Amino acid sequence: xxGGAYPTAAAHVTARAAQVAGDIDTMFxxxxxxxxxxxRRLYQAMRHAAIGGGKRLRPLLVQAACDLxxxxxxxxxxxxxxxxxxxxYSLIHDDLPAMxxxxxxxxxxxxxxxxxxxxxxxxxDCLHDLAFQVLADEETHPDPFVRVELIxxxxxxxxxxxxxxxxxMDLEAEKARFDLATVTRLQHLKTGALICVCVxxxxxxxRLPHEARTPLHGYARDIGLAFQIADDLLDVEGDAQLAGKxxxxxxAAGKETFVSLLGVERAREQAQLLVAQAKAHLHGHGAEADxxxxxxxxxxERDR
Numbered sequence: 001x002x003g004g005a006y007p008t009a010a011a012h013v014t015a016r017a018a019q020v021a022g023d024i025d026t027m028f029x030x031x032x033x034x035x036x037x038x039x040r041r042l043y044q045a046m047r048h049a050a051i052g053g054g055k056r057l058r059p060l061l062v063q064a065a066c067d068l069x070x071x072x073x074x075x076x077x078x079x080x081x082x083x084x085x086x087x088x089y090s091l092i093h094d095d096l097p098a099m100x101x102x103x104x105x106x107x108x109x110x111x112x113x114x115x116x117x118x119x120x121x122x123x124x125d126c127l128h129d130l131a132f133q134v135l136a137d138e139e140t141h142p143d144p145f146v147r148v149e150l151i152x153x154x155x156x157x158x159x160x161x162x163x164x165x166x167x168x169m170d171l172e173a174e175k176a177r178f179d180l181a182t183v184t185r186l187q188h189l190k191t192g193a194l195i196c197v198c199v200x201x202x203x204x205x206x207r208l209p210h211e212a213r214t215p216l217h218g219y220a221r222d223i224g225l226a227f228q229i230a231d232d233l234l235d236v237e238g239d240a241q242l243a244g245k246x247x248x249x250x251x252a253a254g255k256e257t258f259v260s261l262l263g264v265e266r267a268r269e270q271a272q273l274l275v276a277q278a279k280a281h282l283h284g285h286g287a288e289a290d291x292x293x294x295x296x297x298x299x300x301e302r303d304r
Contacts, residue, residue, distance in 0.1 A: 009297035013060070016291055020063055020080065021056040027081050031130065045115045045123040050088050053106035055302075057227075057295070058083045058198050064291035065202030065216065078140040079150060079201040085131035086158050087194060092124035094167065100249065128158075141205055149204045157197035166190025173255040180261050184225065187258075191231075192224030215281040219292065222278035227299045229271040232257040234302075236264065271300045 006012035028050045034043045059080025066076035095102040095110040096117060103113050112120035134140060135150045156162055166189030173186065199220045203213045235249070236259050259267045278296045282289040 009294040012294035013298040017056055017060050020060045023077050024059050025051050042122055045111050045119045048114055049092050049111050058087055061198035062201050065199040067288050069206035071205050075141055078134055082131040082134040085127045089124040089127035092120050153197050153200050157193040162189055162193030178256045183256055187228040191228045195224040196220040219278045219281040222274045223296050223299055226271045226274040229258045229267050230300045232259040275300055
């Protein structure tokens with residue numbers, strides 16, 4: 001970090017994340033007002049999944065990247081909200097019995113446990129749709145061409161060339177032995193694609209030429225992989241109460257992870273190397289990139 005306002009990366013990230021999380025919760029609360037009709041249970045399920053809890057890393061990343069280009073806080077929050085909608089929908093569906101079959105998420109019952117499977121599926125579907133509704137609104141950005149590019153980028157990051165494709169690879173990982181290159185590809189799609197679109201959203205709203213986006217893409221790719229390695233380490237060494245979810249499920253399912261393939265120490269070293277690389281991609285920026293640098297450090301320092 002180049003600035004001195006915060007003593008540690010965790011303090012910097014925690015302070016900014018709390019601000020962003022409060023704003024995101026307020027926006028969800030407004031958008032998901034419970035109607036007085038038979039859809040009530042659906043809205044309750046969406047609110048259960050979307051409001052409160054979670055690191056809000058993705059909206060924070062959008063805000064941090066937008067800091068580089070003086071993009072308005074409102075635009076950054078709305079783009080971050082759209083990406084968070086996709087993230088939350090994916091968690092609802094991942095937790096279903098047909099996928100990971102989890103009972104706990106963010107320290108609370110998963111949506112299909114708190115409600116039922118059909119309601120959980122619909123809640124995920126609706127949050128997916130809400131993401132694109134938010135991006136299409138002129139409140140997100142006045143330029144319709146920018147809004148279309150945001151929609152396209154998020155759609156690509158969410159579908160078979162991104163998160164959903166990674167989830168399919170993850171399901172296949174229970175039946176096959178994946179090498180390091182395949183696990184890296186899986187995690188780049190399943191986790192990294194949404195992280196990448198967070199910084200891409202800022203570049204789109206700043207109307208940055210494609211050739212000028214390479215450093216941001218490098219930063220995002222490196223922290224995306226570092227984030228997953230840190231998750232794999234927490235799955236082995238972490239505290240389930242702090243994590244708010246069951247741990248050790250990948251090993252129990254026989255899936256290869258960065259830790260199973262590299263070992264704990266090499267995996268930790270690789271995560272630190274990726275963080276250093278990520279920060280090096282920001283060498284052309286000054287204090288305006290401090291939050292991005294702090295996020296990179298925080299990703300491997302966190303305990304949940």
